[in-house]
Amino acid sequence: MHSTVTIWHNPRCGKSREALKLLEEEGITPEIVRYLDDVPTETQLRDLLAMLGIGARDLMRTKEAIYKELGLKDVTDESALIKAMTEHPKLIERPVVITNGKAVIGRPPEKVVDLVKA
Known part of the structure; x- marks a missing residue:
């Protein structure tokens, strides 16, 4: 049983699609946030930066x-x-995957698998 996994996703981006596919191959159906359409707030970005530690x-x-x-x-x-x-929001790097209060930028996309398996 996985906790909720969220991906900030741009379907037009190859790396983002690849990260989503890798999650699905792990049996995870993430909550997909199309951040170009559903733009994060300043608070959400601050929270994300804290999770990423960057x-x-x-x-x-x-x-x-x-x-x-x-x-x-x-x-x-x-x-x-x-x-x-x-x-x-086009300025935001993608994809970003969030779970259990931690986050990772999926570059390379395999980093998302490391996060959800941790």
Whole structure:
């Protein structure tokens, strides 16, 4: 019996689809959050960062055009980076899997299996 497993998922992303498939192969049907449509709040992002044990920039897709357009490379304020992710969820790295108060970024996707088996 697994605890609830949640995946922040973008179905257009190969790594995200691969992570979902790996979970399903483990017999897990995760709760799927399409974070581009159901955008996380600043509080949810702060909670996620705490579970991941990383700073906001480490959760960002720094190669996205919007990252450069917004000039985020030079921003050091965590709150401003988190706000940017809520306004532009495309900036959030994917996939993210959450279970038992822990989280992992599924890059490589096999990391999600390590999390749910722990």
